Amino acid sequence: MTRFDITILGCGSAMPTTLHNPPSQLVELNEKLFMIDCGEGTQLQMRKYKARIGKLHSLFISHLHGDHIFGLPGLISTLSLLGRTTDLHIYAHKEIDFMLKPLLTYMGNHLSFMIHLHPLNPLKKELIYENNNIRISSFPLKHRINTNGFLFEEKEAPNHIIREMINYYNIPIKEIPAIKGGADFVTSDGTVIPNRILTHPAAPPRRYAYCSDTVYAPEIIPYIEGVDLLYHEATFAESELNRATETYHSTARQAAEIAAAAGAKKLVIGHFSSRYNELVTLLNEAKALFPEVELADEGKILSL
Numbered sequence: 293m294t295r296f297d298i299t300i301l302g303c304g305s306a307m308p309t310t311l312h313n314p315p316s317q318l319v320e321l322n323e324k325l326f327m328i329d330c331g332e333g334t335q336l337q338m339r340k341y342k343a344r345i346g347k348l349h350s351l352f353i354s355h356l357h358g359d360h361i362f363g364l365p366g367l368i369s370t371l372s373l374l375g376r377t378t379d380l381h382i383y384a385h386k387e388i389d390f391m392l393k394p395l396l397t398y399m400g401n402h403l404s405f406m407i408h409l410h411p412l413n414p415l416k417k418e419l420i421y422e423n424n425n426i427r428i429s430s431f432p433l434k435h436r437i438n439t440n441g442f443l444f445e446e447k448e449a450p451n452h453i454i455r456e457m458i459n460y461y462n463i464p465i466k467e468i469p470a471i472k473g474g475a476d477f478v479t480s481d482g483t484v485i486p487n488r489i490l491t492h493p494a495a496p497p498r499r500y501a502y503c504s505d506t507v508y509a510p511e512i513i514p515y516i517e518g519v520d521l522l523y524h525e526a527t528f529a530e531s532e533l534n535r536a537t538e539t540y541h542s543t544a545r546q547a548a549e550i551a552a553a554a555g556a557k558k559l560v561i562g563h564f565s566s567r568y569n570e571l572v573t574l575l576n577e578a579k580a581l582f583p584e585v586e587l588a589d590e591g592k593i594l595s596l
Contacts, residue, residue, distance in 0.1 A: 293495055294321075294322055294323060295320050295321070295323075295595070296320070296321050296446070296498050296500070296595065296596040297318075297319070297320045297321075297593055297594065297595050297596070298317055298318070298319050298320075298500060298521070298523070298593070298594040298595075298596075299317065299318040299320070299341060299343065299591070299592070299593050299594075300317055300562070300588045300589060300590055300591065300592045300593075300594075301313060301316040301317060301318060301331075301334055301337040301338065301341065301343075301590065302314045302315050302316045302317075302329075302331045302333075302334065302337060302590060303315065303562035303563060303564060303588035303589065303590065304331075304359070304563070304564060304566065305359060305527055305541075305563050305564060305565050305566065306357065306358070306359045307565075307566035308332075308566070309566045311566075311569070312564060312590065313331060313332075313333055313334075313337055313590055314329075314331020314332050314333070314334075314359040314360070314362070314363070315329045315331050315354075315359060315360050315504060315562070315563060316328070316329045316330050316331050316334040316337065316363065317329065317502065317523070318338070318343055319444055319500065321426055321444055321446070322423070322425045322426045322446070324347075324349045324426075325343070325344060325347045325348050325349055326348075326349055326350050326351075326352065326428070326444070327348060327350070327351045327352065328351075328352045328353075328354065328442060328502050329352070329353060329354055329360040329361075329504070330351060330353065330360065330361060330362075330363040330364050330367055331359050331360060331361075331362060331363050332358075332359070332362040332363050332366075333363060333366070334363035334366070334367055335363065335366050335367045335370040336366075337590065340591075341590075341591050345370065345371070345374065346371075346374055346376065348371070348380070349381075350380070350381040350382070350383065350421065351364075351367075351380070351381070351382045351383065351384075352383045352384075352420075352428070352430075352442050353382065353383065353384035353385070353388065354433070354439055354440055354441065354442070354502070354504060354505070355385065355433075355435060355437055355438060355439035355440070355505065356384070356385055356387055356388055356437060356438075357437065357505070361384075361388070361391065364391065364392075364395070365391075365395050368380070368395065368399075368403070368407070369399070371404075371405065372399070372402065372403050372404045372405065375404060376404055376405045377404055377405055378405060379405060379406045379407070379408055380405055380406070380407050380408070381407075381408045381410060381421075382407060382408070382409050382410065383410045383412060383420050383421070383430065384409065384410075384411070384412060385411065385412050385414060385438050385440075386409070386411040387438075388409065389409070392407065392409065412430050412438075412440045413430065413432075413440075414432055414438035414439070414440060415432055416431075416432065417429055417430065417431040417432070417515055418430055418431075424447070425446060425447055426444065426445065426446055426447060427443075427444075427445050427447060428442060428443065428444050428445075429442070429443045429445075429515075430442055430443075431443065431512065431515040431516075432512075433503060433504075433505070433506035433509065433512060434506050434507050434509040434511075434512075434540065435505045435506050435507065435540045436539070436540045439505060439506060441501060441502055441503040441504075441506070441512065441515065441516070442501070442502045443499065443500070443501050443502075443515060443516065443519070444499070444500045444501075444502075445497060445498070445499040445500070446497035446498050446499070447497060448494070448496075448497050449494035449495070449497070450472040450473055450494060451471075451472050451473075451474065451487070451491035451492065451493055451494060452472070452491060452492055452493075452494055453468055453471055453472055453490055453491050454490060454491060454492060457485075457489065457490045461477060461479060461485055461490075462479075463477055463490075471487060471490055471491060472491065474487055475487060476490075477490060498520050498596040499518070499519040499520050499521075500519060500520065500521045500522075500523075500596060501515070501516040501519045501521070501522050501523070501556075502523045503516070503522065503523065503524045503525060503550075504523065504524070504525040504562065504563045505525050505527070505540070505541060505563060506524075506525060506540070506541075506542060507536070507537060507540040507541060507542060508536075508537075508542050508543075508546040508549070508550070509550075510550070510553065512550070513550065513553050513554045516550075516554045516556065517554050517555055518554070518555050518556070518557075519554065519556050519557070520556075520557045520558065520596050521556070521557065521558050521559075521560065521594060521596055522550070522551050522554065522556040522558070522559050522560070523559075523560045523561075523562060523588070524542065524547040524550055524551065524559060524560075524561060525541060525542050525547065525561070525562060525563035526542060526543060526544035526546075526547040526561035526562065526563065526564070526574055526578065527539075527541035527542060527543075527563050527564065527565045528541060528542070528543045528544075528565055529543060529544060529568070529573050529574055529577060530543045530544070530545045530577055532565075541563075543577070544561055544573075544574040544575070544577040544578040545577045545578060545580070545581060547559065547561050547578060548577070548578040548579075548580075548581040548582035548585060549581060549582075551582045551585070552581060552582045556584075557584065558584045558585070558586075559578065559582055559584060559585040559586075560585070560586055560587070560588050560594060561574060561575075561578055561585060561586075561587060561588060562587070562588030564588075571587050574587070575587050
């Protein structure tokens, strides 16, 4: 089974603090490295936690508030200084051009690679990246400006053929792909060997959903139903419910309600307000409703 890891680079919110960096995560999946959001100082966080910065495949930007994008100029500059030549793909709302165009003009011929912008649809779920093994989709969240969440999922793998059965039934190599796909095997004397004897199921595909920033929004549940891991913002405690609603953010309890209703296996909460010097209150409020929850923290690696 290949790695499916999420590394937290930053889990704070808009107001800078000495406790948490602005939002950013790395998702390592199918031997590729993806970034979600890019708050100020993200490239330094990658260095600090020894991320393979040169292996970065694509960036996914949830929305265009500064705490999610102010790290882009530094990251792009760092990638160029490292001699990157592979194209960089950025999935973001089209208005990000206000930052990218002046930046690219400023860097001019000094930029060693091409940047391709893929506009997100803020109104409905869409498949935005796919290869033979994985899918990445975006879906709408509910914030003060256009905001999207992201769903990273493995594709269902074919059955594994049992090696001993290949030798026992003298199965030709050319027959193996069909058997992995569910076909029975017919021996030279016409005996049908059922597929269930020849194979065992592959591990279930793993799924990770990222939801930040958003007010409490039950309409997102169909997009994230049954995920193995859900990251959901929990900017405020329940005592600040009115403030959360006014600013289009969620409380820790509301994040837990979404996780429970979606049937998520595990919840990680983040995007913490700068008003909290300790986060036990947020954790306890979420755990009271959804026991399988933990706090995001810089450097934490979550493995699926």
